[in-house]
Amino acid sequence: MSIAAGSRYLESLLAGRPQPPAGSLEWLNKLRAGAVERVGALTVPTTRDEDWRFTDISPLTKIPFQPLRSAAPLKPADFESHVIPEAAARLVFVDGVYAPQFSFNRSGAVVENMATVAGTQGAAMESHLGRHAEFQSNAFTALNTAFLHDGALIVVPRDTKVAAPLHLMFVATQEQTANYPRCLVVAEPGSTATVIEDHVSAQDGVYFTNAVSEIALADGAHVKHVRVQRESPQAFHVTHCAVSLSRASTFHSVGVALGARLSRYNLNVLQAGEGTACTVDGLALIGGQQLADTHSAIDHAHPHGMSRQLHKCIVGGAAHAVFNGKIVVRPGAQLTDSAQSSRNLLLTGKARVDTKPQLEIFADDVKCSHGATVGQLEAEEVFYLKSRGLSEAAARNLLTYAFGAEIIARIPAATLRQRLERSLLQHTQDS
Amino acid sequence: MIHQDSRTLLTVRGLRATVNGIEILKGIDLTVKSGEVHALMGPNGSGKSTFAKALAGHPSYTVTGGSATFDGADLFALEPEARARAGLFLGFQYPIEVPGVANSQFLRLAYNTLQAQRGKDELDPLEFDDFVREKMKLLDMSPDFLERSVNEGFSGGEKKRNEILQMALLEPRLAILDETDSGLDIDALKVVAHGVNRLAHKDNAIVLVTHYQRLLNYIVPDYVHVMDGGRIIKTGGKELALELESRGYDWVSAEYRSGARATA
Secondary structure, X not given: OOHHHHHHHHHHHHHOOOOOOOOXXXXXXXXXXXXXXXXXXOOOOOOOOHHHOOOOOHHHHOOOOEXXXXXXXXXXXXXXXXXXXXOOEEEEEEOOEEOHHHOEEOOOOEEEEHHHHOOOOHHHHHHHOOOOOOOOOOHHHHHHHHOOOOOEEEEEOOOOEOOOOEEEEEEEOOOOEEEOOEEEEEEXXXXXEEEEEEEEEXXXXXXXXXXXXXXXXXXXXXXXXXXXXXXXXXXEEEEEEEEEEOOOOEEEEEEEEOOOOEEEEEEEEEEOOOXXXXXXXXXXXXXXXXXEEEEEEEEEOOOOOEEEEEEEEEEOOOOEEEEEEEEEEOOOOOOOEEEEEEEEEEOOOOOEEEEEEEEEEOOOOOEEEEEEEEEOOOHHHHHHHHOOOOOHHHHHHXXXXXXXXXXXXXXXXXXXXXXXXXXXXXXXXXX | OOOOOOOEEEEEEEEEEEEOOEXXXXXXXXXXXXXXXXXXXXXXXXXXXXXHHHHHOOOOEEEXXXXXXXXXXEHHXXXXXXHHHHOEEEEOOOOOOEXXXXXXXXXXXXXXXXXXXXXXXOOOHHHHHHHHHHHHHHOOOOOHXXXXXXXXXXXXXXXXXXHHHHHHHHOOOEEEEEOOOXXXXXXXXXXXXXXXXXXXXXXXXXXXXXXXXXXXXXXXXXEEEEEEOOEEEEEEOHHHHHHHHHHOOHHHHXXXXXXXXXXX
């Protein structure tokens, strides 16, 4: 694809952009305008870009997605199966548009639609929105930012501990549309929260989800973040999640990718203060013709940082998983302790995985380990289970399940965990 | 215990098997009847474990000759899972770790698979929990082991107890225990041996594959077989194990070689 065609495509996506409502905030208008400008200057990445080498996004550009003009009516039955009963708050967005009738908040934290509270929460929004997920060089992030309107805003006040999960649900209902989910989580000093970011579908058609999340942890804050991508099997999905950790804060993230024909998850964690810790776990469970790409970057910019990453892919059919795990240790980030592991299970001869650790270490007193394995089920393990009477299929299913369950077990919300365990079980029995 | 009205469970004749094209078993004959305890001894590399794994159907071992009849059926015509369902059990020398699967889940799946096969009722998680806890007492195992992933992070002794726990649940007709004593301290050995003794009765049989005589102080065999070079070269009673303990294996091999020369 030529560069010109690429930029025309982005502009075509911008074309139907709703005008910002009158009386909106100046800083927000500026942010959007800046993003619109970048969309004009950037192009859709191609496989010639190092960052997109294994992921050919060109099928996306063959479909003239339109932004949503009117929200589709959603029935509770459409998302019932995704409800998390123990949640202390829920925000539902239908094709990116806030649906107050399905949302509630009894958490004690601010859990609101951005467009609704832009006036009262302006300070928190202005100091964080668009500041973590940079859009100067990322076309999809620029596009999302250009569309900034509705979105989830979570502000956990100083020293407030919210034990029950805060559930953000983005439901896609309309074919041939592009939707732009946006999340901002601000965890004030000493606060604690668990956020579930859930991308689901009420249809099986083709559409494009282009999401951006920003999570800012102040000193001593603790955030657990679960991100589940279970879009329609025909969908395109791109998420850029940017996390910033201030001194002594901790971040634990579990990302699960099940859906979409083509998905890309960029997770950037910046250790922006001393003594921070992050655990970044991921599971891609795909089959058929799916492609799931995870690009993570953990940037250790200060001393005494800790990071742990376990990323797993279970690839069946003719599916293709991509993992690029970048670990940066900047000069001065001494005593960084980092460990990364990429483990991949190929269920068929046509399944493919490209996994690449990328370590850039500029400090000398650090501990950084990494490892990657790609394999099939161990014959020895299959035999062990068969020797106990399990059929070949049952043995393989159990081992495949076990491979994925290790990640799902780390999800800090029981209902969601059990549900995903069931879908994993279902998946392993179908493949 | 050798007894009058026993029935033949396993008949192996002239068994030959290869691993990666190399012949390890060079003609094994063995008959095991119900109620009996056999010890299969021999130096490292004599083919003991290969024999055990070939009987259980390990995919790395290719049977190239001979026959094995288990309870009237041609054992080598059966897939490993069918052998298990027919009542053959292999206690692994190195039990496999299965991270991500709770031990209770695995044990219940195995138990229910065999129950269904035998036309008996399956147990739901609650019923199974009660059932398995009873069996665990036999092996002095903490119920904590139910919640942990199968064998993951278990010590050597805990893994072996878990193997015998599976034997207790699956109630095999013939249990082949491959080096169940290796890696056990004396206390663990006593516990495991006690468990095995409790599970032995007149209708089943046990083949203990072991390098050392020590285990046989606690599980007393009816027959002791010595393997070397892929064959059983000597068979005796329990006293043979004591003789092996004091004199080693070399004299048996020498005796076998001279015997072989004499017949040649």
